[in-house]
Amino acid sequence: MPSMEVISVNIWQILISLCNLLILYLIIRKFLYEPVRKMLEQRRAVIDGQYSDADEAKRAALADKAAYEEKLAGAKAEAETIRQNAVAEADKRGEKLLAEAKDKADGIVRRAEAEVELEKQKAKDDIRREIADVSTKLAEKLIEREIDEKDHHELIDSFIDEIGETK
Numbered sequence: 001m002p003s004m005e006v007i008s009v010n011i012w013q014i015l016i017s018l019c020n021l022l023i024l025y026l027i028i029r030k031f032l033y034e035p036v037r038k039m040l041e042q043r044r045a046v047i048d049g050q051y052s053d054a055d056e057a058k059r060a061a062l063a064d065k066a067a068y069e070e071k072l073a074g075a076k077a078e079a080e081t082i083r084q085n086a087v088a089e090a091d092k093r094g095e096k097l098l099a100e101a102k103d104k105a106d107g108i109v110r111r112a113e114a115e116v117e118l119e120k121q122k123a124k125d126d127i128r129r130e131i132a133d134v135s136t137k138l139a140e141k142l143i144e145r146e147i148d149e150k151d152h153h154e155l156i157d158s159f160i161d162e163i164g165e166t167k
Contacts, residue, residue: 128160131156135159136156
């Protein structure tokens, strides 16, 4: 039969094992746990700094976005004002050009009317002269005598005036 000593409990061995375990725990805590804990704290501080930097960058980006949108709205309003001013200026120029064209057209029409009136007057004078010449010749043939030119013109003018009054 096997011996019982293998299964037996040795208090001194347990105490030595516990002391070894305690010493090992203290050594690990001093040389391993504390540096790892400090490194984790440093990493946590770096990560917290990165988070705060990211939050600050986000706030700055939002502020920049708001400023950009405000400038964009201002630029759009300014562009609309410039467009409206350009449209108004173009309308003014168009109206001015139309007025100038109308004035020129009216002037041309007035000149044409004056020329027509002048041509009418010339035509009337030419007709009077022709009528005077024809009537003189006709009267000479009819009365077979010669009338001086002054009497002739007086007769023709009175004849034409009578004709003009009847019409």
